[in-house]
Amino acid sequence: MRIDIDTYHELLQTLSRNKTRTFLTGFGVFWGVFMLLGLIGGGAGLEQMLSSNFEGFATNSAWVFEQQTTKPYKGHRKGRWWSLCLSDVERLRQQVAGIDVVTPVLSQWGVHAVVGDKVFSAVVKGIYPDYARVETPKLLYGRYLSDADMVGHRKVCVIGRRVYESLFPYGGDPCGSKLRLDSTYYTVIGVNVASGGININGSANESVYVPIPLMRATFNRGEQVDLLALTVRKGVTVTDITPAVKHTIQRAHEIAPTDDDAVMVFNTEVMFGLMESLFSGVNLLILLVGIGTLLAGAIGVSNIMMVTVRERTTEIGIRRAIGATPRMVLAQILSESLLLTIVAGCSGIVFAVIVLQMLQMGVDASGGATGHFQVSFGAAIGAAVLLSVLGVVAGLAPAMRAMTIKPVDAMRED
Amino acid sequence: MIHLERLHKTYFGAQPLHVLKGIDLDIAQGELVSIMGASGSGKSTLLNILGILDDYDEGTYMLDGTLIKHLSETRAAHYRNRMIGFIFQSFNLISFKTAVENVELPLFYQGVSRRKRHAIAMDELDKMGLTDWATHYPAELSGGQRQRVAIARALATRPRIILADEPTGALDSKTGVEVMQLLRRLNADEGITMVIVTHDPNVAAQTGRVIRIKDGVIEHAAR
Numbered sequence: 001m002r003i004d005i006d007t008y009h010e011l012l013q014t015l016s017r018n019k020t021r022t023f024l025t026g027f028g029v030f031w032g033v034f035m036l037l038g039l040i041g042g043g044a045g046l047e048q049m050l051s052s053n054f055e056g057f058a059t060n061s062a063w064v065f066e067q068q069t070t071k072p073y074k075g076h077r078k079g080r081w082w083s084l085c086l087s088d089v090e091r092l093r094q095q096v097a098g099i100d101v102v103t104p105v106l107s108q109w110g111v112h113a114v115v116g117d118k119v120f121s122a123v124v125k126g127i128y129p130d131y132a133r134v135e136t137p138k139l140l141y142g143r144y145l146s147d148a149d150m151v152g153h154r155k156v157c158v159i160g161r162r163v164y165e166s167l168f169p170y171g172g173d174p175c176g177s178k179l180r181l182d183s184t185y186y187t188v189i190g191v192n193v194a195s196g197g198i199n200i201n202g203s204a205n206e207s208v209y210v211p212i213p214l215m216r217a218t219f220n221r222g223e224q225v226d227l228l229a230l231t232v233r234k235g236v237t238v239t240d241i242t243p244a245v246k247h248t249i250q251r252a253h254e255i256a257p258t259d260d261d262a263v264m265v266f267n268t269e270v271m272f273g274l275m276e277s278l279f280s281g282v283n284l285l286i287l288l289v290g291i292g293t294l295l296a297g298a299i300g301v302s303n304i305m306m307v308t309v310r311e312r313t314t315e316i317g318i319r320r321a322i323g324a325t326p327r328m329v330l331a332q333i334l335s336e337s338l339l340l341t342i343v344a345g346c347s348g349i350v351f352a353v354i355v356l357q358m359l360q361m362g363v364d365a366s367g368g369a370t371g372h373f374q375v376s377f378g379a380a381i382g383a384a385v386l387l388s389v390l391g392v393v394a395g396l397a398p399a400m401r402a403m404t405i406k407p408v409d410a411m412r413e414d
Numbered sequence: 415m416i417h418l419e420r421l422h423k424t425y426f427g428a429q430p431l432h433v434l435k436g437i438d439l440d441i442a443q444g445e446l447v448s449i450m451g452a453s454g455s456g457k458s459t460l461l462n463i464l465g466i467l468d469d470y471d472e473g474t475y476m477l478d479g480t481l482i483k484h485l486s487e488t489r490a491a492h493y494r495n496r497m498i499g500f501i502f503q504s505f506n507l508i509s510f511k512t513a514v515e516n517v518e519l520p521l522f523y524q525g526v527s528r529r530k531r532h533a534i535a536m537d538e539l540d541k542m543g544l545t546d547w548a549t550h551y552p553a554e555l556s557g558g559q560r561q562r563v564a565i566a567r568a569l570a571t572r573p574r575i576i577l578a579d580e581p582t583g584a585l586d587s588k589t590g591v592e593v594m595q596l597l598r599r600l601n602a603d604e605g606i607t608m609v610i611v612t613h614d615p616n617v618a619a620q621t622g623r624v625i626r627i628k629d630g631v632i633e634h635a636a637r
Binding site: 005006013014017314315318319320321322323324325326327328406407408 | 462465467468487488491492494495496500506507508509510511518519520522523524528567571
């Protein structure tokens with residue numbers, strides 16, 4: 001048998017004989033591919049969107065907060081409020097092995113940040129430069145706080161994205177501009193646009209970072225700090241050192257060693273782990289649902305091809321009588337199945353890409369966290385290969401049946 | 415051309431049916447032969463075996479010097495395509511193909527190039543006086559025209575033998591006469607061997623030899 005334009009014409013002829021049926025059969029495959037790729041792309045986008053909330057945060061970090069005690073100890077009543085203090089930093093550094101960075105953070109909510117006639121209610125955070133190793137800044141303009149800023153008690157600040165957008169609505173580089181926090185003027189030295197979806201004592205977006213020595217003085221905070229941020233060395237997990245961190249703090253502040261709730265250690269590592277396992281589960285579910293739908297579509301194709309072969313017994317018999325070999329009949333039915341599956345499937349791929357693109361545009365337009373809602377080129381190629389395989393498999397049973405049609409049986413049916 | 419020797423055929427169903435019981439028959443190159451017999455006499459079975467559409471159990475069938483026995487489906491298809499042309503009572507044209515596409519089909523299976531098979535098909539349709547109807551579908555043609563398309567299809571591969579099963583059975587008498595005239599002319603002009611199965615004594619009368627089958631044996635093979 002030659003493969004020429006008539007071979008394709010022949011395929012189109014047979015497939016277009018019952019257009020509604022061909023369309024509905026193809027729709028099953030179309031929908032299956034759309035579901036599979038749509039879910040994969042959507043899932044990936046959602047994962048990225050959620051992950052972007054953690055952008056900048058070291059995945060091996062932890063945060064230590066103070067909580068009311070829940071047990072009486074050494075003459076202290078239960079329900080006592082205690083405070084983390086600057087000396088805890090040195091204490092942890094010396095007594096807990098495996099800590100890489102430990103740095104204190106001071107926070108003050110509801111501080112009016114004023115530039116000209118623009119006012120923004122910001123969170124002021126006092127930090128040391130090594131805080132950048134816990135929450136990595138993404139600087140749009142300028143620089144981050146430096147050791148010299150600390151030593152020199154310089155009145156400088158780094159502002160978050162929303163602070164920048166509210167106080168400098170016309171954009172441009174704000175470095176060098178004066179910004180008033182309550183009654184003190186600071187010079188803006190940088191703009192941090194890390195998305196900062198995680199909100200630990202105020203999100204990065206709404207924060208104004210100032211040198212911690214300056215903040216202690218201007219906000220009259222003494223030795224007390226609001227929280228300690230720490231990261232661990234390579235090969236050590238936060239979970240490994242959490243008990244040692246708690247015990248060190250408990251000893252220093254006369255908290256019962258068994259009072260687990262008084263010192264809260266927020267472990268981002270566990271959170272990252274949770275999210276990862278959540279998305280592995282979601283991805284597995286997506287694959288199951290998507291491939292299941294696609295398989296249902298392929299079974300539909302196989303089923304309809306079976307009916308078609310039954311209907312075409314006489315036609316196939318005539319073809320056999322005038323010289324078609326069983327292999328030619330097999331090739332014809334397989335090609336029909338393959339063509340139907342691939343055309344419907346590729347339409348599904350294109351439709352999924354369009355819908356995901358629209359979703360992407362919607363998410364981009366809404367601002368906030370971003371995610372890339374799209375299927376990879378590899379996934380699309382994979383889907384096309386899967387379709388070809390499904391097309392052949394779906395056509396196999398009907399084609400084998402068609403092959404067994406003997407011309408003499410077909411004539412008898414007539 | 416055709417040599418049958420003690421040919422037997424039994425259908426094995428719930429009750430075995432011994433349809434052909436030792437057929438001996440010789441048909442020479444260029445002969446125009448008719449096979450007559452009552453329903454169930456075995457004439458259609460014989461035609462199917464001659465057309466390599468069905469296999470037989472015992473005996474010998476030589477077609478143009480080739481032993482036709484227990485052929486694979488692929489070889490059977492090959493022989494049918496190259497040596498035999500079929501004409502059926504119900505025309506057996508493919509309904510969704512035009513006249514010319516129907517005539518081209520056996521050439522397509524033979525691997526003839528697109529341009530060449532189209533030229534051959536148009537030539538055959540022209541001989542049948544159907545040039546103007548080439549792009550029409552079978553449903554748009556009259557019974558006689560459909561049968562002429564079927565004849566054109568049978569002739570397209572230049573077969574050595576044409577097997578016709580009741581070629582006039584579905585036609586009115588006037589068209590039937592025309593179709594028979596056409597077959598006789600093809601036999602006379604091109605020397606194609608023809609075997610026609612028929613009920614109709616008028617059709618049989620126009621053939622060179624009438625073979626009568628009764629209960630699976632040849633009763634009479636008059637020349």
